Amino acid sequence: MGRHETTPRHRHARRRRRHRARRRGRGTLRTIVWTTGLAVLLGAAGAAAVVHRLQSNVHSVDIDSTLGRDRPPAAENGAMNILVLGSDSRMGADSGGAGGARSDTAMVLHVYQGRKQAALVSVPRDTLVTRPACATPAGTRDPGGARKMFNESYSVGGPSCAVSTVERLSGLRMDHFVELDFNGFKKIIDSLGGVTLTTTEPIKDAASHLDLAPGTHTLNGEQSLGLVRTRKSVGDGSDLGRIQLQQAFVKALLTQVRGNGLLSSPTRLLGLADTATKSMTTDSSLANARALMSLAGTLKDLGSSRLTSLTLPVGPDAKDPNRVVPLPTEGEQVWRALRADRPVPSSATASSLGDKGSAGSVVAP
Structure with a gap:
């Protein structure tokens, strides 16, 4: 048969393949890069215009040039590390610094x-770390030092x-490096039609002006942002509890993405890709649609069953009850395992506060 010939059997096989592809959409970062990549493929006639539109949306930072050569070596076996941040500003993309903006999620x-x-x-x-010297937006150099709060690095x-x-x-x-600003987060949730979850x-x-009674709710973008930033009113009131709340929300979000037929609608797909890329700041090597497509292809086989989530021990x-510090032995177990490209041992988190919070008030449907 010619390569353009179509039979019911071939059409059915393609439908099965498309169904499996939709089920593989398993992560927030992956959703963003897949929607960007797929939008480029919507049609040959409009491909160049779509590429230009999406590329013009993405802001970037030249991390490699700024940090120079005094950095850990890249993995030699093809393993890859990505820093994902959620912030309340994209000023860093324009000035090299955040101008007082905060990074609430890392x-x-x-x-x-x-x-x-x-x-x-x-x-x-709220983790206290040793911060290296960093260039500031004003053109000076912050000396860094010990006992600096982790999220201040972005602000500095x-x-x-x-x-x-x-x-x-x-x-x-x-x-x-991939950063998603909170205003963009709200728009992405709204473009998905909200996220459904249950509060117990x-x-x-x-x-955050969030007021939810026990029960099932479909949260819009503003409410979803309030939920993932809620801290004092769930669990033990700490940032550790908020991290657990965010993890529960991500599960609900993944359920929503898989179930709403997003990838079968080119119009909705392009709209989401446009919204997502307008909300992103990346390192300069990712600041084009084709690079995001390549990353999407790299991550295509990842699914929730193949993703291990944990909090730094x-x-x-x-000295300060409002701060936490990395556990030296357990924290090093985590990083040593990842440097060696090995699974993190369960002993690394056994004594940590990070995965022992009580923010179990939200569950995915």
Whole structure:
């Protein structure tokens, strides 16, 4: 048969393949890069225009040029590390620094050799770390030092300083950097038609204006942002509890993405890709649609069953009850395992506060 010939059997096989492809859409970062890549493929006639449109949306930071050569070596076996941040501003993309903006969410995604398994390590924003010297937006140099709060790195020196701090903490080279701003997060949720989840306890947070009774809710973008930023009104009121809340929300989000037929609608797909790329800041090597397509292809085999999520092992700070510090032995177990491209041992998190919170008031449907 010619390569253009179509039979019912071939059409059925293609439908099965498309169904399997939709089910593989398993992660927030992966959803963004897949929607960007697929949008480019919507039609040959409009491909160039779509590429130009999406590329013009993405802001970028030249991390490699800023940080120079004094960095951990890249993995030699094809493993990859990506720093993913959620922030309330994209000023870092324009000025090299964040101008007082905050990074509320930080995750290190380690993709193992072969790109079929991954580990996602959340770093609590209140963790005290040793911050390296960083360039500031004003053109000066912050000296850094010991006992600096982790999320201040972004406020001091933007994405480059955040990357440098994570590399100093972990000994892992960050091959890529992706930042999603919170205004964009709200728009993405709204474009998906909201996210449905169930609260088993009331959640009322004055800071985020969130007021949810126990039961099932479909949250719009504003409510979803309030939920993932809620801290005092769930669990133990700490950032550790908020991380657990965010993990529960991500599960609900993945359920929503898989079930709403997004990838079967070119119009909705392009709209989401346009919204997502307008909300992103990346390292300069990812700042084009084709590079995002390549990353999507790299991550195509990752699924929730192949993703291990954990929080950096931490304990209470002896001097400040509102801060936590990395557990030296357990924290090094995590980073040593990832540097060696091996699974993180369960002993690394056994004594940590990070995965022992009680923010179980939200469950995915």
